[in-house]
């Protein structure tokens with residue numbers, strides 16, 4: 402193991418991340434620059450993320466559908482902010498079946514336009530509203546600087562697109578889905594995100610208002626982890642989505658869109674990981690418990706595996722893996738599963754068989770501190786309890802880390818210093834000039850205007866003018 406150890410997280414965070422993604426077999430580089438191959442272990446993690454979100458989407462009344470990958474180029478041009486925002490990142494298909502196409506096709510960077518087009522056909526009356534559709538799919542944005550999961554040319558995500566008869570209802574939907582994202586991130590992934598609003602400068606191209614959940618990574622940078630947009634009537638007007646209201650008058654609908662992507666795999670890695678590798682929250686971990694049998698000879702092996710098989714049966718409701726590899730030592734296996742972030746490890750040797758116990762090791766507490774011996778009786782109940790404890794302690798640790806590295810700032814000097822190695826939380830007058838000055842001089846951007854705001858007003862940390870809202874400034878991925 403030692404010859405291919407991970408780089409230290411504190412010394413070279415960026416290399417630690419890159420190598421961990423490869424070594425844990427989450428993803429690999431594709432032959433096309435900037436694309437990624439999601440490997441089975443990474444995809445299993447994504448599937449658990451999908452399930453956690455999809456369940457919540459359905460509980461809030463949404464249904465899934467699938468829209469095409471290719472979009473006529475003219476569609477993108479119908480909403481002028483939208484096309485301005487996405488033009489530099491578009492992949493365009495000009496030849497199909499050996500012929501130059503009459504109209505070039507865009508590989509979708511997002512689907513507001515094509516879905517807007519379809520909604521204009523489907524929505525005729527107030528009785529057709531609301532429309533609450535989500536799609537799971539992939540999109541392409543021609544990014545120049547890419548990193549596995551965090552920013553890739555093609556990525557996987559879900560995009561929800563809804564249409565409503567009133568602005569209030571659409572705004573309510575936008576906030577509801579932001580809360581769904583926050584609930585998932587906090588309770589399933591143990592990532593303590595801050596929900597808030599994006600500034601004018603940082604909002605989605607074509608939106609009236611954008612909301613985001615922002616997470617602090619282990620290097621104290623921010624990662625935008627999910628966004629929800631109130632689109633007003635911008636796309637409804639561009640695509641002529643109209644309905645007859647209760648008074649039989651024609652009106653444009655109000656739409657929303659919201660997205661959550663494989664980028665969040667990066668958030669999980671960078672929120673919880675340590676020098677040994679990944680630490681996966683039990684609720685999303687592809688493998689929750691790994692059992693490593695320990696024996697020196699065939700006689701011991703027979704007895705140990707008999708116990709292992711019985712315990713495997715009792716733990717069948719968990720995502721479990723028995724590591725029966727013969728070619729590597731138990732020590733190697735311990736390191737290997739630690740690197741892959743499995744939350745709990747059970748070791749069973751001849752002594753454990755004799756005593757009716759097992760050794761249990763928690764991934765979130767390395768070494769002796771995380772090790773305990775528990776009786777084999779009622780093992781399932783004990784594992785359930787321990788997994789819940791790991792889940793909540795990961796969230797607590799990440800939350801304390803965020804709190805400890807978020808600092809109130811009252812002056813520009815303070816702000817500029819804090820954002821070099823943490824989040825700055827301070828009053829902001831809302832002007833684009835102050836925002837631009839911070840970005841230019843410190844590389845930090847406004848991450849979000851947290852929904853949870855203090856009473857009253859203060860002085861802008863940048864210009865000193867009166868300000869009515871507090872904002873988080875941070876350097877971000």
Ligand SMILES: [Zn+2]
Pocket residue numbers: 829830831832835861862863864865866
């Ligand atoms: Zn200001």
